[in-house]
Amino acid sequence: MTLSSSDSITVNNLEKKFGAFVAVNKITFSVKKGEIFGFLGANGSGKSTTIRMLCGIITPSSGSGFVAGHDIMTDAEAIKHSIGYMSQKFSLYEDLTSYENLRFYLGVYNVPEDQWPERIDWVLNMARLQEVRNRQTKELPPGWRQRLALGCSLLHKPDILFLDEPTSGVDPITRRHFWNFIKHLAANGITVFVTTHYMDEARFCERIVMINQGMIVASGSPAEIIAKACPGKPAADLTDAFIKLMMSDDEKYKGREEQ
Numbered sequence: 001m002t003l004s005s006s007d008s009i010t011v012n013n014l015e016k017k018f019g020a021f022v023a024v025n026k027i028t029f030s031v032k033k034g035e036i037f038g039f040l041g042a043n044g045s046g047k048s049t050t051i052r053m054l055c056g057i058i059t060p061s062s063g064s065g066f067v068a069g070h071d072i073m074t075d076a077e078a079i080k081h082s083i084g085y086m087s088q089k090f091s092l093y094e095d096l097t098s099y100e101n102l103r104f105y106l107g108v109y110n111v112p113e114d115q116w117p118e119r120i121d122w123v124l125n126m127a128r129l130q131e132v133r134n135r136q137t138k139e140l141p142p143g144w145r146q147r148l149a150l151g152c153s154l155l156h157k158p159d160i161l162f163l164d165e166p167t168s169g170v171d172p173i174t175r176r177h178f179w180n181f182i183k184h185l186a187a188n189g190i191t192v193f194v195t196t197h198y199m200d201e202a203r204f205c206e207r208i209v210m211i212n213q214g215m216i217v218a219s220g221s222p223a224e225i226i227a228k229a230c231p232g233k234p235a236a237d238l239t240d241a242f243i244k245l246m247m248s249d250d251e252k253y254k255g256r257e258e259q
Helices: 047-054 076-080 098-108 113-126 142-153 172-187 222-229 238-246 249-258
Strands: 007-018 021-032 036-040 062-067 083-086 160-164 191-195 207-212 215-220
Touching: 007 047, 007 191, 021 047, 021 191, 021 207, 021 215, 036 047, 036 172, 047 062, 047 160, 047 191, 083 142, 098 113, 098 142, 113 142, 142 172, 172 191, 207 222, 207 238, 215 222, 215 238, 222 238
Parallel strands: 036 191, 036 207, 083 160, 160 191
Antiparallel strands: 007 021, 007 062, 207 215
């Protein structure tokens, strides 16, 4: 698989080994520009390892891939400056104010200083945080801190945004606002690569890849995955499909015996 003009991400036979353990086993997929793409898997499925390879944090053992036009084997630093990344674990400095966190990350991303005032105002307005720009981050409610973290990941205006469990631990209203903003970003041409354990959120993705035990077990639109994983069950949803696809062979066999 080669990088086409319509793709933001491509990987081909991507593999990562840690000693004899194969964490990611020769997976192949692509993500289109401006797409909301879901990457789902249970804990230990290889999901986080894949994301770390795509973000230039660790080097693959074999295979190939491109992110924002950069080779994941050789251009890790270029990838880091071409993407936005929001981790599941809150990673901002809680003793700094919202404004000070934004200034810090503008420096990390090497944004020219003459652009800082415009970028800071843009993020604070976008995240609806102008009124708390001078409050310490630790004083903000969880949903507000998540909005600030998302804003920091967008300061350098990346073409691709990686969101790892972006709404973990926030209330349903904040989750809805978050996803409305994600849709807005995609509509403006930003590729959004998202992981989530909330299946009601995953249905907002245009396409999904599910990974289990280091291998891709399903890919397609949410409707396509449900239909293939749960044939003959019109009431099935993405949660049903996810559970079935993440079950081990032993669990599937036991389930058939109990029916």
